[in-house]
Amino acid sequence: MRARRVLLSTALFSLSLLAALSASSCTEDKQPPVENPPEQPPPPPPPLQITNPVLPGDYADPSVVRVGDEYWASATSSEWAPQFPLLKSRDLLNWEQVGHIFQTPPEWSEANYWAPELVVDQGRTFVIYTAKKKGGPLCVGVATAPSVSGPYTDRGPLVCQELGSIDGAMIRDENNKLYLVWKEDGNSRGLPTPFWAQPLSEDGTQLVGEKKAILMNDVPWEGQLIEGPHLIKRNGWFYVFYAGAGCCGKGCNYGVGVARSKKLLDGWEKNPLNPIMKNNESFKCPGHGSVVTDTLGRDYFLYHAYRVTDSVYAGRQGVLDQITWGEDGWPTINSRRGVGGQVLAKPPAWSDEFTTEMMTQGWQWPNGRKPMTSISNGVLTLAPPADRAMDMMGGVLARSSPSGNYTAVAILDRTGLGAETAAGLSAFGDPENAIVVALRGPKVELWRRQGNAQQLVTTVDAPAAGDTLHLRVTARTGYLFQFAVSPDGSTWTNVGGDQNGEFLPPWDRAVRVALTVGGAAGASARFDSLRITPE
Structure with missing residues (x-):
C-alpha cells in the first residue's frame, strides 16, 4: 500500500513537472523575438586630399563633367589657339590634356573664346561656348560630339545680342524641357547683366520660344555684373552657381554666389550668405566654375582663382573644393574661407x-x-x-x-x-x-x-x-x-x-x-x- 502511494506521488510530481515545463515553453514561444539593433548607415567617404591648384597655369572658367568613372574638363583659351583644351582625369586631382574642342576656330567666329560649358544630356554631348562673331558682338555658340572625347562639330551661334551674349549653360526645367541660360553682357555698356533662360530645340542646336530674365545683379558685392551661370538640380531645387564683380587683372574682386528656386523661370532667391567664396591669403578672385558629383556621391566645385604669389602672371588657375550641403539646403564651400586644400608647393617640371x-x-x-x-x-x-x-x-x-x-x-x-x-x-x-x-x-x-x-x-x-x-x-x-x-x-x-x-x-x-x-x-x-x- 505504501509503495502504491509512493508511486502515485511520483507520478503526480512528474505530471506537474511536465505541465510546468510545457507552460514555460508556451510562455517562451509567445515572447517577442529579440530585435537586432538598427543598422547604422555607413560613414561618409573621406574627403579628397586636394592640393590646389589642380590645374596649374592659365585655366580660366573651367567646366567639368563625369562620364562613368572618368572626368572631363575644358577651359577658356581666349586669344590662343587651338580653342578650348580638353582634359581627362580619373580622380579630379591629376589631369592630362588629350586634345582640344576645336582644332580650327568656328568659321563664324574671330576672337574671345571663353567659357566652354561641357554638357552630357540624355547620352548626347554638347559644348556651349562664347566667341565674338566676325564683325559682330559676342555670342553663345554650341557644338556637338558623339562622346565627350570628340570629335566636336560646331553648330553655330545660338544667340548674339547687341550688348553681347556670353557664358551659356544648358539645363532641363521641371517639365524636362531643354533650356539655354546665359548672361547678357550689359556691363560692357554700364548696364545690368541679366541671366536669360530660353527654350532650346530638343536637339539643342537652336533657340525656340521666348526668353525670360531669371536673375540680375542687384546686391552690392556683385558690383557691375553677375556671370558664369552653372545650374544643377538637387532634392527638388534648381541651383545656379555664379560669379560676381570683376574677374580679371590686378584690380579683380571676383566672388562666388549661389541662388535657388523650385522652378527654372520663377521664384529665384539668392543665398543670404553670398558670396560663399572670396579671397584668402593664398588665392584671390575665385569664381566661374562648375559642379560635378564623383563616383561616391560627393559634390565638388572646379573653378578658377589667381594664386597670390603668382599674381596675374600665371593666369587664373584651376582649383577644386568639396561642396557641403547644409540642413537648410544651401551649399557652402570650405566654410566660406576661400580656396581650400593644401597649396601646391611647386608644379612639376x-x-x-x-x-x-x-x-x-x-x-x-x-x-x-x-x-x-x-x-x-x-x-x-x-x-x-x-x-x-x-x-x-x-x-x-x-x-x-x-x-x-x-x-x-x-x-x-x-x-x-x-x-x-x-x-x-x-x-x-x-x-x-x-x-x-x-x-x-x-x-x-x-x-x-x-x-x-x-x-x-x-x-x-x-x-x-x-x-x-x-x-x-x-x-x-x-x-x-x-x-x-x-x-x-x-x-x-x-x-x-x-x-x-x-x-x-x-x-x-x-x-x-x-x-x-x-x-x-x-x-x-x-x-x-x-x-x-x-x-
Missing part, C-alpha cells in the same frame, strides 16, 4: 624633346597666326606664316607658365639658320607685348615689344663654338625676368640685365614661354628641346 612626329598636347599660338611646324629626328622646325615672316616674332609656339617662378631653357640648332633670321625664346604676353632673347647671325639680341612698339635693349656676341645655343629665361614673382645664353648649358652669359615685364599679361591672360622665329623671308628655325622648371 615639363619638357618636350620632340621625340614624336606629332606635337605634344598643350602647345599654343596666337589666334589667326598658326605657325608652320614639323618634327623629324628629335628636332622641331618652326616657321612663321608667310604673311608674318618679316616680323622677328612672326612665328610663335608657346606654353602656359605654370607659376610665377620658373626657369625655361630652349636648345636652338644653329646649323642652317639664315643670316637675317631671328630665332629666340620669349616671355610672351601677346603679339604686341613680349620680351625675347634671339640669335640673329653672329649676335644675340634682347628686344622688348610693348604696345607693339619695339626696342632693342642690347646686343652681345654669340658664343663662337658649337652647333647649338642654349637660350634661357628666368622668371621671379611672375614679372621680373633675366635672359641668358650658353654654348653648352653650363657656362651662361647674361643678356640685358633685369627686365620688368609688368606690362606683359593682357587683361584676361597669363604670360607664356614661347619659341619664336622671323625677321626674314623664308625664315625658319630648328629647336632640339624646351624645358620649363618651376622654382
Whole structure:
C-alpha cells in the first residue's frame, strides 16, 4: 500500500513537472523575438586630399563633367589657339590634356573664346561656348560630339545680342524641357547683366520660344555684373552657381554666389550668405566654375582663382573644393574661407624633346597666326606664316607658365639658320607685348615689344663654338625676368640685365614661354628641346 502511494506521488510530481515545463515553453514561444539593433548607415567617404591648384597655369572658367568613372574638363583659351583644351582625369586631382574642342576656330567666329560649358544630356554631348562673331558682338555658340572625347562639330551661334551674349549653360526645367541660360553682357555698356533662360530645340542646336530674365545683379558685392551661370538640380531645387564683380587683372574682386528656386523661370532667391567664396591669403578672385558629383556621391566645385604669389602672371588657375550641403539646403564651400586644400608647393617640371612626329598636347599660338611646324629626328622646325615672316616674332609656339617662378631653357640648332633670321625664346604676353632673347647671325639680341612698339635693349656676341645655343629665361614673382645664353648649358652669359615685364599679361591672360622665329623671308628655325622648371 505504501509503495502504491509512493508511486502515485511520483507520478503526480512528474505530471506537474511536465505541465510546468510545457507552460514555460508556451510562455517562451509567445515572447517577442529579440530585435537586432538598427543598422547604422555607413560613414561618409573621406574627403579628397586636394592640393590646389589642380590645374596649374592659365585655366580660366573651367567646366567639368563625369562620364562613368572618368572626368572631363575644358577651359577658356581666349586669344590662343587651338580653342578650348580638353582634359581627362580619373580622380579630379591629376589631369592630362588629350586634345582640344576645336582644332580650327568656328568659321563664324574671330576672337574671345571663353567659357566652354561641357554638357552630357540624355547620352548626347554638347559644348556651349562664347566667341565674338566676325564683325559682330559676342555670342553663345554650341557644338556637338558623339562622346565627350570628340570629335566636336560646331553648330553655330545660338544667340548674339547687341550688348553681347556670353557664358551659356544648358539645363532641363521641371517639365524636362531643354533650356539655354546665359548672361547678357550689359556691363560692357554700364548696364545690368541679366541671366536669360530660353527654350532650346530638343536637339539643342537652336533657340525656340521666348526668353525670360531669371536673375540680375542687384546686391552690392556683385558690383557691375553677375556671370558664369552653372545650374544643377538637387532634392527638388534648381541651383545656379555664379560669379560676381570683376574677374580679371590686378584690380579683380571676383566672388562666388549661389541662388535657388523650385522652378527654372520663377521664384529665384539668392543665398543670404553670398558670396560663399572670396579671397584668402593664398588665392584671390575665385569664381566661374562648375559642379560635378564623383563616383561616391560627393559634390565638388572646379573653378578658377589667381594664386597670390603668382599674381596675374600665371593666369587664373584651376582649383577644386568639396561642396557641403547644409540642413537648410544651401551649399557652402570650405566654410566660406576661400580656396581650400593644401597649396601646391611647386608644379612639376615639363619638357618636350620632340621625340614624336606629332606635337605634344598643350602647345599654343596666337589666334589667326598658326605657325608652320614639323618634327623629324628629335628636332622641331618652326616657321612663321608667310604673311608674318618679316616680323622677328612672326612665328610663335608657346606654353602656359605654370607659376610665377620658373626657369625655361630652349636648345636652338644653329646649323642652317639664315643670316637675317631671328630665332629666340620669349616671355610672351601677346603679339604686341613680349620680351625675347634671339640669335640673329653672329649676335644675340634682347628686344622688348610693348604696345607693339619695339626696342632693342642690347646686343652681345654669340658664343663662337658649337652647333647649338642654349637660350634661357628666368622668371621671379611672375614679372621680373633675366635672359641668358650658353654654348653648352653650363657656362651662361647674361643678356640685358633685369627686365620688368609688368606690362606683359593682357587683361584676361597669363604670360607664356614661347619659341619664336622671323625677321626674314623664308625664315625658319630648328629647336632640339624646351624645358620649363618651376622654382
